[in-house]
Amino acid sequence: MTTTTEKTGRVPEPRAGDASGTPLLEVRDLHVEFHTRDGVAKAVNGVNYSVNAGETLAVLGESGSGKSVTAQAIMGILDMPPGKIPQGEILFKGQDMLKMSAEERRKIRGSKIAMIFQDALSSLNPVLSVGYQLGEMFRVHQGLSKKDAKAKAVELMDRVRIPAAKQRVGDYPHQFSGGMRQRIMIAMALALEPDLIIADEPTTALDVTVQAQVMDLLAELQREFNMGLILITHDLGVVADVADKIAVMYAGRIVETAPVKELYARPAHPYTRGLLDSIPRLDQKGQELYAIKGLPPNLLRIPAGCAFNPRCPRAEDLCRTESPALHAVTERDGTALPGRGSACHFWKETIHG
Amino acid sequence: MPEKTSPEASRSTVAVAAGGAAELTEATVKKADQNKPRSLGQDAWRELRRSPLFWISSVLLLLFIVMAIAPGVFTDADPRQADLRGHYLSPPNWSHLFQADWFGYNQQGQSVYARTVHGARASIIVGICVTVAVTVFGGLVGMLAGYFGGWLDTLLSRITDIFFGIPLLLGGLVTLQAFTHRTVWTVVLGLTLFGWMQIARVMRGAVITQKEADFVTAARALGAGTGRILFRHILPNALGPVIVVATIALGGYISTEATLSYLGIGLQDPVISWGVDISDAQKNLRDAPHTLLVPATFLSLTVLAFILLGDAVRDALDPKLR
Amino acid sequence: MGRFVARRLLQMIPVFIGTTLLIFLMVYSLPGDPIKALFGSKAADPATVERLRHEYGLDKPLLQQYWNYLTGLLQGDFGKSFTGRPVADLMKDAFPVTIRLALLAFGIEVVVGVALGLLTGLKRGKLIDQIVLILTLIVVSIPVFVIGFLTQFTLGMKWKMITPTVQDSMDIGQLAVPATVLAALSLAYVTRLTRTTIGENLRADYMRTAIAKGLPKRRVVGVHLLRNSLIPVVTFLGTDLGVLMGGAIVTEGIFNVQGVGNTLFRAIQTSEGPTVVGIVSVLVIVYLVSSLVVDLLYAVLDPRIRYA
Numbered sequence: 001m002t003t004t005t006e007k008t009g010r011v012p013e014p015r016a017g018d019a020s021g022t023p024l025l026e027v028r029d030l031h032v033e034f035h036t037r038d039g040v041a042k043a044v045n046g047v048n049y050s051v052n053a054g055e056t057l058a059v060l061g062e063s064g065s066g067k068s069v070t071a072q073a074i075m076g077i078l079d080m081p082p083g084k085i086p087q088g089e090i091l092f093k094g095q096d097m098l099k100m101s102a103e104e105r106r107k108i109r110g111s112k113i114a115m116i117f118q119d120a121l122s123s124l125n126p127v128l129s130v131g132y133q134l135g136e137m138f139r140v141h142q143g144l145s146k147k148d149a150k151a152k153a154v155e156l157m158d159r160v161r162i163p164a165a166k167q168r169v170g171d172y173p174h175q176f177s178g179g180m181r182q183r184i185m186i187a188m189a190l191a192l193e194p195d196l197i198i199a200d201e202p203t204t205a206l207d208v209t210v211q212a213q214v215m216d217l218l219a220e221l222q223r224e225f226n227m228g229l230i231l232i233t234h235d236l237g238v239v240a241d242v243a244d245k246i247a248v249m250y251a252g253r254i255v256e257t258a259p260v261k262e263l264y265a266r267p268a269h270p271y272t273r274g275l276l277d278s279i280p281r282l283d284q285k286g287q288e289l290y291a292i293k294g295l296p297p298n299l300l301r302i303p304a305g306c307a308f309n310p311r312c313p314r315a316e317d318l319c320r321t322e323s324p325a326l327h328a329v330t331e332r333d334g335t336a337l338p339g340r341g342s343a344c345h346f347w348k349e350t351i352h353g
Numbered sequence: 354m355p356e357k358t359s360p361e362a363s364r365s366t367v368a369v370a371a372g373g374a375a376e377l378t379e380a381t382v383k384k385a386d387q388n389k390p391r392s393l394g395q396d397a398w399r400e401l402r403r404s405p406l407f408w409i410s411s412v413l414l415l416l417f418i419v420m421a422i423a424p425g426v427f428t429d430a431d432p433r434q435a436d437l438r439g440h441y442l443s444p445p446n447w448s449h450l451f452q453a454d455w456f457g458y459n460q461q462g463q464s465v466y467a468r469t470v471h472g473a474r475a476s477i478i479v480g481i482c483v484t485v486a487v488t489v490f491g492g493l494v495g496m497l498a499g500y501f502g503g504w505l506d507t508l509l510s511r512i513t514d515i516f517f518g519i520p521l522l523l524g525g526l527v528t529l530q531a532f533t534h535r536t537v538w539t540v541v542l543g544l545t546l547f548g549w550m551q552i553a554r555v556m557r558g559a560v561i562t563q564k565e566a567d568f569v570t571a572a573r574a575l576g577a578g579t580g581r582i583l584f585r586h587i588l589p590n591a592l593g594p595v596i597v598v599a600t601i602a603l604g605g606y607i608s609t610e611a612t613l614s615y616l617g618i619g620l621q622d623p624v625i626s627w628g629v630d631i632s633d634a635q636k637n638l639r640d641a642p643h644t645l646l647v648p649a650t651f652l653s654l655t656v657l658a659f660i661l662l663g664d665a666v667r668d669a670l671d672p673k674l675r
Numbered sequence: 676m677g678r679f680v681a682r683r684l685l686q687m688i689p690v691f692i693g694t695t696l697l698i699f700l701m702v703y704s705l706p707g708d709p710i711k712a713l714f715g716s717k718a719a720d721p722a723t724v725e726r727l728r729h730e731y732g733l734d735k736p737l738l739q740q741y742w743n744y745l746t747g748l749l750q751g752d753f754g755k756s757f758t759g760r761p762v763a764d765l766m767k768d769a770f771p772v773t774i775r776l777a778l779l780a781f782g783i784e785v786v787v788g789v790a791l792g793l794l795t796g797l798k799r800g801k802l803i804d805q806i807v808l809i810l811t812l813i814v815v816s817i818p819v820f821v822i823g824f825l826t827q828f829t830l831g832m833k834w835k836m837i838t839p840t841v842q843d844s845m846d847i848g849q850l851a852v853p854a855t856v857l858a859a860l861s862l863a864y865v866t867r868l869t870r871t872t873i874g875e876n877l878r879a880d881y882m883r884t885a886i887a888k889g890l891p892k893r894r895v896v897g898v899h900l901l902r903n904s905l906i907p908v909v910t911f912l913g914t915d916l917g918v919l920m921g922g923a924i925v926t927e928g929i930f931n932v933q934g935v936g937n938t939l940f941r942a943i944q945t946s947e948g949p950t951v952v953g954i955v956s957v958l959v960i961v962y963l964v965s966s967l968v969v970d971l972l973y974a975v976l977d978p979r980i981r982y983a
Contacts, residue, residue: 110889515693
C-alpha cells in the first residue's frame with residue numbers, strides 16, 4: 001500500500017457544537033486493525049468525522065467498510081485483541097477517550113454515549129427480563145434501588161410506546177415482536193439521556209413498515225433530548241429523511257462527506273455515484289438496474305492506490321498508484337462548499353462532469 | 354467481531370479472480386487455486402493440521418496400534434515367562450532401553466516391559482470393537498428414531514432411557530459376572546450392551562436437525578427417496594458429532610475395561626491386560642511402585658490419546674469455536 | 676407446570692419398570708446358580724437347595740418372579756438377601772454413607788469445577804488456561820482406580836497425612852479424600868464444560884450490549900455471562916449426583932468405605948440377586964428424579980424453554 005499524507009485531513013464543520021466550538025464527538029485519523037492468523041486486516045485506515053449536539057451523522061457503507069468497527073472503537077467495545085488501535089484520537093467533548101482509564105471510559109458508556117445494535121434479539125440477554133435489563137442502567141449508573149429502577153423501566157417502556165408497559169416489564173426479550181424489541185433497545189440507550197447515541201443499523205433486521213416507525217421514534221427522541229446521533233447504515237433510503245450529513249466509507253476510509261441533500265443531488269465520488277445509481281427508481285422501469293461491479297476488497301490485501309480502483313469506471317493509472325487524500329470539494333468557480341469532501345483524484349470530473 | 358475477517362470476505366475476493374479466469378495467465382490461475390473456497394472437510398483438515406494436540410495424539414495412537422498388532426517390534430521378551438528366583442520385583446534399569454528389564458520385573462518375576470507392551474492388544478481391541486459396535490447399533494437406533502419420529506421414536510427413546518438408567522460400569526459388572534470364562538469378546542459384548550445409548554441420542558438429535566435443513570427439503574422436492582435422503586443427505590451431515598462423541602468415548606471404554614479387569618470381573622488369564630496387572634501390582638505398591646506405574650502410564654496415555662484426538666476433531670469440525 | 680410435572684412422572688413409570696426388569700432379568704436369567712454358590716465349594720444337599728429355591732421364589736417363571744418383586748417393592752418391601760437379612764436393612768446402613776460421600780464430592784465438583792471453568796474461560800489461551808486444561812485432560816485420562824491408588828499411596832502411606840483406608844465411614848473428615856477422588860472425573864468435565872460455555876457466551880451479542888451499557892466488569896461477568904453460561908453446567912451437574920452415587924464402586928472399594936458401592940460390588944460378586952436388584956432400583960429412582968429436577972431447573976433458568 002502506498003502511504004499518503006492527508007493534507008486536507010478534516011473538513012470544516014457546517015455548524016459549531018457549543019459555545020466553545022468543540023464538537024460533541026470528534027474522531028481524528030483513527031486506525032483499527034485486526035491481527036488474524038491470515039495476516040493483519042486493516043479495518044479502519046484514518047477516519048475523521050465529527051458530530052455536534054442535536055446533529056445526525058449518517059455513516060454509509062457496505063459491510064466490511066469499517067463503519068461498525070469505527071463505532072465500536074468509539075464505544076470502547078472492540079475486542080482487543082485481536083483488535084488494535086495503532087493511531088488516532090477519539091475526542092468526546094474535547095477529551096481523548098483513548099487516553100482515559102478503563103474505569104473512566106466505563107462511566108461514559110451507557111450514560112454519556114449509548115449504542116443501539118442491529119439485532120435486538122441477540123443483543124438483549126435472553127435469560128433476564130427486559131425490566132431488569134432496562135433497570136440495570138439506573139442501578140449501576142445512578143445507584144437506584146431495585147424497585148425504583150423497575151419503575152423507571154416502566155416509564156422508559158411507555159416513552160418508547162410499548163403498549164401495556166406495566167404488565168410487560170417482567171417479560172423476556174423473546175416474548176416481544178421484532179419492532180418492540182428494537183424499541184426496548186432504544187429505551188435502553190435513552191435511559192440515562194446520553195449526549196450521543198450510536199445506532200448501528202437499527203432497522204436492518206425489521207420489516208419495512210416497522211422500520212419507518214422505529215426510525216421516526218428515534219428521530220423524535222433525538223430532537224427532544226438534543227442528542228448527537230451517529231446512524232450507521234448501508235441503506236441510502238433510511239438516511240435521506242433523518243440525517244444532517246453523510247460520511248461514505250469504503251475499505252476503512254471516508255471517501256466522501258457532504259450535507260445530506262447535496263450528496264444525493266451531486267455526488268463527488270464515483271463510489272457514491274454508483275451507490276445512488278443502484279437504487280431502483282420507478283421512472284427507470286424496464287431499464288437494467290445499475291450495479292457496482294466487483295466486490296468489496298479483502299482487508300488483508302487492500303489494493304494499492306485508491307482502494308476503489310478495481311471497481312471504479314473512472315480509474316486511471318494514477319488511481320492504481322496513489323491513494324487520494326480527502327479533497328475539499330468546491331464549485332466549478334472555486335466557491336467553497338462547506339462540509340463537502342471527496343477522496344477521489346477526479347472529484348472535479350465526478351461532480352461537475 | 355469485525356465483519357471483514359469472515360471467511361466470506363476472503364472467499365469473495367477469490368471469486369472475483371475466478372470470474373475473470375478466462376483472461377488470466379496460468380500463473381494467476383494457480384495462485385487463485387491455492388485459496389479457492391474450502392469445503393468443510395478441507396477446512397477441518399487444515400485446522401487439524403495446525404493443531405499440535407492432533408499430532409501428539411496421532412503419534413501416540415500409531416505407537417499403541419503398532420504395539421497391539423506387532424508387539425514383537427518393541428520387545429522379544431516373553432511376557433509370560435516367570436523367573437521368581439532371579440527377578441522377583443526387580444527394579445527398573447532405565448538405561449536398558451527396550452530391553453526386558455527396562456521397567457523391571459513384577460511379583461511373578463515377569464518382565465514389566467514385555468507385559469505392558471503385550472497388554473496393549475486387549476485394550477485397543479476392546480476400545481475399537483466396542484466403539485464400532487456402539488456406533489453402528491446406537492447410530493442405527495438414533496437414525497430410525499430421529500428420521501421416522503412418531504411412535505417409533507417414542508419407543509426407541511424410552512428403550513434408550515431404560516438402558517441409560519444403568520451406568521456402564523454397573524451394567525458391565527452384572528453382565529460379565531455371569532460368565533465364568535471371559536475373553537476380549539465377552540467384555541466387548543458387556544460394554545456394547547450398556548454403551549450404545551449416548552451415540553443413539555447424539556445421532557437422533559443430529560438427524561432431527563438435519564431433517565429440517567433446507568437442503569433436505571430441496572432433495573425431497575426433487576423426488577429423492579427415503580433411503581437416498583437418509584444415507585446421501587442426512588447421514589454425512591449428522592456424522593460429525595457422532596464421530597467426535599465416539600472417539601472421546603473410545604478412551605472411556607478402554608478405561609472401563611481396565612476397571613472391570615481391576616475389579617476381577619473383566620479379562621482373565623491368559624489374556625494380558627493392563628487392568629489385571631495394575632490390580633496385581635497394588636499389593637506391592639510400597640516396595641515396587643514401577644509394577645503399577647508402568648502399566649498405569651501406558652493405559653492413561655492410550656486413553657489420553659483418544660480423548661485428545663476427539664477434542665482436536667471436534668475443534669476442527671466446529672467453526673463456532675475458532 | 677403442574678401438568679408438565681405430572682406428565683413427566685407418568686413417563687417415568689415405564690422407564691422405571693423397564694430398567695428394573697432389565698437388571699432383574701440380567702441378574703436372574705444369566706448363567707450361574709446363586710443358591711449353589713451359597714454353599715461355596717461344598718456339595719449342596721439337593722433337598723436344601725430345592726427348599727431355598729422355593730423360599731426365594733426362584734422356582735417360579737422369571738416374569739412372575741419379577742411381578743412378585745415389583746408388587747413387593749410398591750409396598751416398600753425390597754425382599755430378603757440370600758443370607759437372610761432384609762435388603763432394606765442393608766441399604767439403611769449403606770445409603771447414608773454413600774449419600775454423604777456423593778454430596779461431598781458434588782460440593783467439591785461444583786465449587787472447584789465452576790471456579791476453574793470460569794477462570795480458564797475468561798483467560799482463554801493464557802498460560803493458566805493451558806495448565807488447567809492439561810490437568811483436566813490428565814485427570815480424565817487416568818482411570819479412577821489408578822488415581823485412587825496413587826492418592827492412597829502418596830497421602831496415606833508415604834506422607835501419612837490420612838489413614839490409607841477409611842475407619843469410620845460416617846466421618847466427613849475421613850471421607851474428604853475419597854470424595855475428592857470420586858469427584859475428580861466430573862470435576863474435570865465441569866471445568867471443561869464451563870470453560871466452553873463461558874467461551875461461547877463471551878462472544879454473544881448481549882455481552883457486547885452489557886459492556887456498552889457501561890456495567891462494571893464484575894457485573895458483566897457475574898450477572899450476564901455466568902447466568903447464561905451455567906445453564907448447561909447445571910444440567911450436567913443435576914444428572915451427575917446420581918452418577919456419583921452409582922459410580923462409587925471403585926472409590927469405595929479402594930478406601931474401604933462401607934457404602935452402596937461396596938455393598939453392591941460384593942453382592943454382584945456373590946450373585947446376591949435381591950441385593951443387586953434392590954440397590955439398582957433405588958439408584959434408578961435417584962437417576963430418574965434427578966433428571967426430572969434438571970428439566971425443571973432448565974426451564975426455571977432459561978425462560979425460552981416452555982413446559983410442553
